Amino acid sequence: MSSEARLYTFSPETKDKLRKFRLGTSRAKDPQAVIYSIDKKTLEILQSDDETYTSLPTLADELPDHSPRFILLSHPVTLASGRLSVPYVMLYYLPVTCNSELRMLYAGAKELMRNTAEVGRIIEIESAEDLEGLEEKLKGES
Secondary structure: OOHHHHHOEOOHHHHHHHHHHHHHOOOOOOOEEEEEEEOOOOOEEEEOOOOOEOOHHHHHHHOOOOOOEEEEEEOOEEOOOOOEEOOEEEEEEOOOOOOHHHHHHHHHHHHHHHHHHOOOEEEEEOOHHHHHHHHHHHHHOO
């Protein structure tokens, strides 16, 4: 067991939510996103709210200015070939204004979150504005 797996925890409910989200969004017609954060006292990784965001602008409005977040995103895109693809990725939101303690906290949990959520890849973003060009990134690397 890795040291990250001993340090950070997921409740059985959170693991169940992660699995249901991954399986339930694979054929989504709209973007689906959920935000996860780390409880600084218990080091438990949990869903920030019970919301599933279906628009990137709404998601952007919910991101805090000075605190990192993990965002699981399933976003349908039409590839150049005309084929519909629904990439499942994790956005690692790390604002430049967050303090080093939070940076370290989230950096240590990044791979554990990736593996537990079973995402294909991680896209790092520094601001809510970075969500604007996201669809092109998803098309280019699906």
